[in-house]
Amino acid sequence: MSAEPRNRQQTLALRKQLIGSSCKLFFPEDPVKIIQAKGQYIYDENGNQYLDCINNVAHVGHCHPEVIKAAHQQNLLLNTNSRYLHDNLVDYAQRLSKTLPEKLCTFYFLNSGSEANDLALRLARQYTKHKDVIVIDHAYHGHLTSLIDISPYKFRNLDGQKEWVHVAPLPDTYRGLYRENHKDPATAYANEVKKIIDKAHQESRKFAALIVESLPSVAGQIIPPSGYFQKAAEHIHKAGGVFIADEIQVGFGRIGKHFWAFQLQGEDFIPDIVTMGKPIGNGHPVACVATTKEIAEAFSATGVEYFNTFGGNPVSCAIGLAVLDIIEKEELQTHALHVGSFFMELLKHQKAKHPLIGDIRGIGLFIGVDLVQDQEKRSPATKEAEYITTRFKEEFIILSTDGPGRNVLKFKPPLCFNTKDAELVVGKLDMILTELEKRKT
């Protein structure tokens, strides 16, 4: 648009002038200008290649040619709303239904994970005729008013907790209430949900839903103990509420073992509502809510139309279908399992070597390295984590931190991330941790 390409400082100056400063940059002290990407690599304006360890939106790889082709071919033909019949919409719903338990057979298409979680809440409330929601501590479910209300990660710094929101403890067996030495953390954490319900019932409150990220992400790359969802679901069902599994960060084969992260809990677990976003369209704004016939029917019984201007348009659905095709054709789910296991093995060797590493947890290409100041106390090594991500950037590797202590290095790369990338990352991690340890002594 401009006659000459702007340099990074000029772009930054304009951004400061024109874009709301609530929209944060990575590495705000020294942000990166990215102009190109391919697979698991992104490139700055000087041609420097960075390994992208965190973009779970570019699920099948940045700029995947098959996704781009699908978008372009459909753009040439038609892009309109879903008030007309179109095969892409039904093809896409049918394909998604094959990945899910049979009960989850009704679909709504939208533009973002936030829109999906908002609709999930509306569905739950219309079906149950109740209002209250149980959320997991440190959860993040989106940027909309209704979702900030149910995101402890956000509301603690904004308007505070609404009376209809109840926060259950994070089922974190490393730093949480019940840890790896507890004989049955799944039941213990589920009982915490029951306690909340019992207490609220005494105050005559009624529950619409328990909403849980299938693998809590912002909370610090947490893997809930297996069986927790079943038991928590039993409690919320008895209270007349539904179980919403938020798969926005972790769905679509990332965890390797299964297509959906809630399936880690066991075959006997089926959520009432599943929300999808981020990776679903490899960067194109798409999202989806899957639910049961009963919940969908209760929602339509009001007679009020649900219309989403862009949701379910032929282009979005073509892109969604292409992403599913690629996951299958390139066997990315198996690949994620294989590379993830290899990566975890390498990281475990590092844990033995570096006292800063308190915990390594992960499944497939969802991995967290929990840094601690003290192995006993497990106190978050926040500053060290920040130093490490900055050093990684100097080594042309992009990663970031999660967790309330911002001390968990998170790895959620595009699924084409390979064993060589893992080796590179772990080699650099070893180097940087060694540097840090030297500085300390």
Add this chain to the structure above:
Amino acid sequence: MSAEPRNRQQTLALRKQLIGSSCKLFFPEDPVKIIQAKGQYIYDENGNQYLDCINNVAHVGHCHPEVIKAAHQQNLLLNTNSRYLHDNLVDYAQRLSKTLPEKLCTFYFLNSGSEANDLALRLARQYTKHKDVIVIDHAYHGHLTSLIDISPYKFRNLDGQKEWVHVAPLPDTYRGLYRENHKDPATAYANEVKKIIDKAHQESRKFAALIVESLPSVAGQIIPPSGYFQKAAEHIHKAGGVFIADEIQVGFGRIGKHFWAFQLQGEDFIPDIVTMGKPIGNGHPVACVATTKEIAEAFSATGVEYFNTFGGNPVSCAIGLAVLDIIEKEELQTHALHVGSFFMELLKHQKAKHPLIGDIRGIGLFIGVDLVQDQEKRSPATKEAEYITTRFKEEFIILSTDGPGRNVLKFKPPLCFNTKDAELVVGKLDMILTELEKRKT
């Protein structure tokens, strides 16, 4: 995807099976399957061409080659989130800022008009530290929980009116409280806003915002009297609230005379927040909020990040820029003014001829034909309007109705709609109205 293309009945059957029934089809008794589109025309699976009189999302014409090219070129390069610097984001904000009053100089990018209105409410509340909102009767501001709360069109059929929502009368000078014979309807309608404020102040309530569609659409293609916004803004400002102009349906040159519909009120009127959606990306999920430095700063003063996964990505911005380029290059704003005036002239002749037509109102390519059972009582001719849209469909012209009485034929075609299209539509309208009148006698 399927081996053989499905016929319309098969697609319909699958849709009924898989898609939430709250998602309605046009012409539910006999829906249309659309597989292709170009300019102002859409095509069904049998190659039938329909003239599209209502899709204001396909703003510069369905499948505009320049939009498709911009999307494809950027898709080949990079599509990632706005936590990295990118020129498309700042170029786009800069271009939009040139269309707006200088004061509206801070931008947020999102994926849908609904996301934009939700953010507008968050901005207003954070800035004012107040909660209450005044909305206009019959307004529709989006499908999210927070927006159903402020959309009388929806909340009357759902959860009812929240205590923090106040409904001001629709400034409709044809069927509203103050009509064409009133000496100063702008002041009279603005005084209604003041009455609401005064009453609520007695109950110690405090106002965050007055939100108004610059031209109320679902409410029946309404053109508020000039000067109403200034006076209403004065009242809301005195109460400590802000004025949000919702341009989602009508922005980007549709009205011909100006680029933004709020500019119809006069040069002295400047909203505090403007929300944009639908036409902004010609069908691609994009949206925008423009606001003042002061409001943006109050929002970021909380320290809480605003992150929108897909919002402001390089592809969305490239598409948004292409749409602005096309509006300029093809002089679509002037075209809308010219064709709209021509269309209005033709329609006025019909009014003289057909007693079913109670009112013709419009500006540029935003036009409403208000059908009445009785010229005196102005009672909505709901059934007749439904019959007319069904008959139009048989004549391969797609239009629909708006207004609480669903009796206002609405015209919001892609801006490439031309005088020949207008002649065709008015000829058919004459024919169908004549049919109807014959049947009545």
